[in-house]
Amino acid sequence: MRLSELPKGTDAVVDRVHDAHAADPIAQRLRDLGFVDGEPVRVVAIGPLGADPLLIQIGSTRFALRRSEAARVTVRREAA
Amino acid sequence: MSASTLRIALVGNPNCGKTALFNLLTGGRQKVANYAGVTIERKEGRFTAPSGRVLQLLDLPGTYSLEANSPDEQITRDVLEGKYPGEARPDLIVCVADATNLRLHLRFVLEVKRLGLPVVLALNMVDAAQRRGIVIDVPELQRRLGLPVVETVAVRRGGALALIERVDGDVPVAAAALPDDAASRADLHAQVREILSAAVTMPRQTAAMDDALDRWALHPVFGLAILAVVMFLVFQAVYSAGKPMTDLIGEGFGWLGTQVAVLMPAGPLQSLIVDGLFGGLGTVIGFLPEILVLFFFILALEESGYLPRAAFLLDRLMMSVGLTGRSFIPLLSSFACAIPGIMGTRSIQDPRDRLATILVAPLMTCSARLPVYALLIGAFIPMHHVLGIFNLQGLVLFALYLAGILGAMAVGWVIKRIHRDKSEHALLMELPSYRMPKLRDIAIGLWERGAIFLKRLTGVILALTVLMWFISTFPSPPAGAVGPAINYSFAGYLGHGLQYIFAPLGFNWQISLSLIPAFAARETAVAALATVYAVGGDAGTGGLAHALVANFSLASALSLLVWFAFAPQCMSTLAVIRRETHSWRNVAISFSYMFAVAYAASLLTYQITRLLT
Ligand SMILES: Nc1nc2c(ncn2[C@@H]2O[C@H](COP(=O)(O)OP(=O)(O)OP(=O)(O)O)[C@@H](O)[C@H]2O)c(=O)[nH]1
Numbered sequence: 300m301r302l303s304e305l306p307k308g309t310d311a312v313v314d315r316v317h318d319a320h321a322a323d324p325i326a327q328r329l330r331d332l333g334f335v336d337g338e339p340v341r342v343v344a345i346g347p348l349g350a351d352p353l354l355i356q357i358g359s360t361r362f363a364l365r366r367s368e369a370a371r372v373t374v375r376r377e378a379a
Numbered sequence: 380m381s382a383s384t385l386r387i388a389l390v391g392n393p394n395c396g397k398t399a400l401f402n403l404l405t406g407g408r409q410k411v412a413n414y415a416g417v418t419i420e421r422k423e424g425r426f427t428a429p430s431g432r433v434l435q436l437l438d439l440p441g442t443y444s445l446e447a448n449s450p451d452e453q454i455t456r457d458v459l460e461g462k463y464p465g466e467a468r469p470d471l472i473v474c475v476a477d478a479t480n481l482r483l484h485l486r487f488v489l490e491v492k493r494l495g496l497p498v499v500l501a502l503n504m505v506d507a508a509q510r511r512g513i514v515i516d517v518p519e520l521q522r523r524l525g526l527p528v529v530e531t532v533a534v535r536r537g538g539a540l541a542l543i544e545r546v547d548g549d550v551p552v553a554a555a556a557l558p559d560d561a562a563s564r565a566d567l568h569a570q571v572r573e574i575l576s577a578a579v580t581m582p583r584q585t586a587a588m589d590d591a592l593d594r595w596a597l598h599p600v601f602g603l604a605i606l607a608v609v610m611f612l613v614f615q616a617v618y619s620a621g622k623p624m625t626d627l628i629g630e631g632f633g634w635l636g637t638q639v640a641v642l643m644p645a646g647p648l649q650s651l652i653v654d655g656l657f658g659g660l661g662t663v664i665g666f667l668p669e670i671l672v673l674f675f676f677i678l679a680l681e682e683s684g685y686l687p688r689a690a691f692l693l694d695r696l697m698m699s700v701g702l703t704g705r706s707f708i709p710l711l712s713s714f715a716c717a718i719p720g721i722m723g724t725r726s727i728q729d730p731r732d733r734l735a736t737i738l739v740a741p742l743m744t745c746s747a748r749l750p751v752y753a754l755l756i757g758a759f760i761p762m763h764h765v766l767g768i769f770n771l772q773g774l775v776l777f778a779l780y781l782a783g784i785l786g787a788m789a790v791g792w793v794i795k796r797i798h799r800d801k802s803e804h805a806l807l808m809e810l811p812s813y814r815m816p817k818l819r820d821i822a823i824g825l826w827e828r829g830a831i832f833l834k835r836l837t838g839v840i841l842a843l844t845v846l847m848w849f850i851s852t853f854p855s856p857p858a859g860a861v862g863p864a865i866n867y868s869f870a871g872y873l874g875h876g877l878q879y880i881f882a883p884l885g886f887n888w889q890i891s892l893s894l895i896p897a898f899a900a901r902e903t904a905v906a907a908l909a910t911v912y913a914v915g916g917d918a919g920t921g922g923l924a925h926a927l928v929a930n931f932s933l934a935s936a937l938s939l940l941v942w943f944a945f946a947p948q949c950m951s952t953l954a955v956i957r958r959e960t961h962s963w964r965n966v967a968i969s970f971s972y973m974f975a976v977a978y979a980a981s982l983l984t985y986q987i988t989r990l991l992t
């Protein structure tokens with residue numbers, strides 16, 4: 300499942316980040332920010348207009364990601 | 380600089396307290412605020428260690444990774460790799476990490492370690508970590524990282540003693556430089572996880588306070604309502620808290636002027652002092668309270684951590700007009716002054732988003748325009764109450780600010796249309812922990828703003844005012860001349876010449892003339908008008924506001940207000956646009972689009988108001 304499809308408040312674990320195209324800087328930055336296999340993530344808030352952007356908590360950090368950015372991350376729902 | 384001066388660079392993730400540490404060590408006054416991307420340039424300072432050694436310290440923009448994504452991150456990478464022009468590679472890196480956010484920050488520490496330079500880790504914000512019950516086993520951390528680790532609290536006096544002692548000692552041995560490739564990058568995360576499980580215990584991933592506040596602040600409905608209320612309150616406070624003081628100061632200077640007039644013989648010198656200095660500068664200085672109230676709120680909001688939340692709420696809206704949530708903070712600081720606003724866009728990664736933000740930033744009503752607005756509104760708009768609670772003067776001021784914002788949205792939308800590109804624009808913005816602003820820091824910030832304002836006043840504004848007085852007084856009219864003497868002065872000729880351009884907007888020659896010094900500094904328009912009217916003898920006794928009402932129609936006044944809402948920004952702003960975008964073309968675009976918009980909007984305002992009144 301993609302991170303952009305994860306319901307708000309549900310715990311999940313990052314699977315991996317997919318490059319949207321070759322040498323995708325956004326995907327690389329997401330990996331550097333800690334979106335790597337096994338990290339627990341959660342959607343903590345959703346933007347008021349068009350349900351965009353998403354506020355993602357990963358570890359103890361909160362990042363605002365647009366849906367298109369969050370769609371690069373696949374997650375699994377498993378008890379972390 | 381002696382060759383033996385140790386050169387230390389502060390690096391780390393954004394918002395971990397590098398600049399706070401820099402200020403604490405060097406006694407500097409660089410900007411500290413609670414959001415990512417505050418520092419956008421390298422800043423140098425020095426301090427003397429207890430041993431008597433002088434150490435040179437470099438504050439750098441924060442970055443998540445050495446794979447730079449934006450212009451500010453690029454600076455940090457270049458300095459660390461020794462590629463920054465005119466800057467040797469640092470001898471020692473002090474890597475700063477937020478102790479409450481180690482999972483993210485330690486990865487960067489490991490990345491920096493691979494550069495092969497000596498590194499000391501400053502574990503900052505240990506006060507906040509302690510409050511949250513986070514326990515860090517420093518010796519274990521040190522052993523696992525293979526780096527000296529010291530704890531710091533950058534916002535407390537004496538909070539960096541351990542760090543000073545460490546950097547004053549022997550330079551630690553550098554780890555071997557390692558190549559940077561995708562596989563080893565991925566490996567860094569695994570290492571961080573291992574280190575964390577061995578050295579750090581966290582009772583809770585986040586601060587309970589942040590979660591509670593965010594439930595309200597980021598709520599789809601309440602969040603927007605709170606944002607609207609916050610903005611409106613700031614605005615009301617600027618107007619209602621500042622106004623009485625402004626009136627008081629204005630009257631004080633008026634009184635001083637009359638006292639001096641009695642003491643001095645009549646003549647050009649008396650007119651310079653009474654009309655130019657007390658009348659002109661006195662009027663401008665009266666607006667200091669409004670400006671300070673505005674800065675009070677901006678400083679408090681910046682430190683609170685609320686601004687990135689506002690950016691989160693508004694991202695979608697801003698995106699629809701070709702901007703980004705990341706534009707929010709630069710645009711908000713443009714309400715103080717467009718110059719730091721434009722410089723702040725360096726933290727926007729996307730070039731198109733950044734350029735759009737730079738082009739619209741001057742449309743935000745900067746604090747230098749406040750005196751002009753307040754003067755004209757006070758003179759022309761009655762104190763009516765509307766719907767019981769609002770007063771008409773406040774509403775007009777609000778409308779002018781709103782005009783700037785709507786104008787910016789329209790311009791952003793046009794840029795988006797013209798500059799179509801398929802590329803994706805990232806947001807990727809960290810929301811920091813909330814922090815209680817410290818009164819002392821705000822007081823220092825306000826003191827500095829006040830000092831800058833007074834320096835401007837006694838520098839460029841004073842000089843321009845004297846110049847305006849000079850050209851309004853000389854040359855004296857020839858013998859046998861008819862009409863007011865000022866018509867024969869340089870100012871008279873210049874103003875009447877300019878009036879050909881501005882007459883359709885309802886500007887008389889005095890106003891047209893005052894637009895020239897306003898281009899150097901907005902506030903000078905007020906001082907210039909005060910001077911010209913006083914020298915021309917049209918000022919009467921009631922001060923500038925009365926002189927304006929006597930010489931000026933409502934239509935002209937509204938037209939002038941609208942002009943200032945959109946008019947081309949001051950020279951310094953144009954210079955910053957040139958510096959930040961490296962292009963005269965952008966300067967020309969910016970100047971001409973604003974001139975065209977301002978001209979058209981003022982023309983409409985003048986002609987429509989004339990029809991209606
Ligand atoms: N409680 C606490 N707050 C701190 C400490 N150090 C810094 N802060 C706060 O952290 C925030 C960020 O501080 P800065 O010094 O601007 O951070 P920076 O690393 O320079 O940030 P960038 O320039 O954006 O990279 C501010 O709100 C500071 O008041 C600390 O030791 N304890």
Ligand SMILES: [Mg+2]
Nearest residue numbers: 397398417418
């Ligand atoms: Mg900084």
